[in-house]
Amino acid sequence: MNTTSFLRGVGAGAVAGAAIGAMVMTRRGAMKTGVGRAMKRMGNAMDVAWYDFKHAMR
Numbered sequence: 361m362n363t364t365s366f367l368r369g370v371g372a373g374a375v376a377g378a379a380i381g382a383m384v385m386t387r388r389g390a391m392k393t394g395v396g397r398a399m400k401r402m403g404n405a406m407d408v409a410w411y412d413f414k415h416a417m418r
Contacts, residue, residue: 370409374402 381398 366413370406374406377402 377398378395381394
């Protein structure tokens with residue numbers, strides 16, 4: 361697995377998810393709450409992906 365392509369894919373997925381989430385939200389208050397939850401989920405997913413990646417490289 362190429363590290364650069366992995367990181368590009370993760371980054372592209374994060375950007376795409378944020379863009380879709382911003383389009384789906386309608387109210388300003390809901391957008392703030394939704395974006396906060398999405399960022400937390402994305403952070404958790406990134407942590408798990410990074411842990412799995414490091415574990416696979418051993």
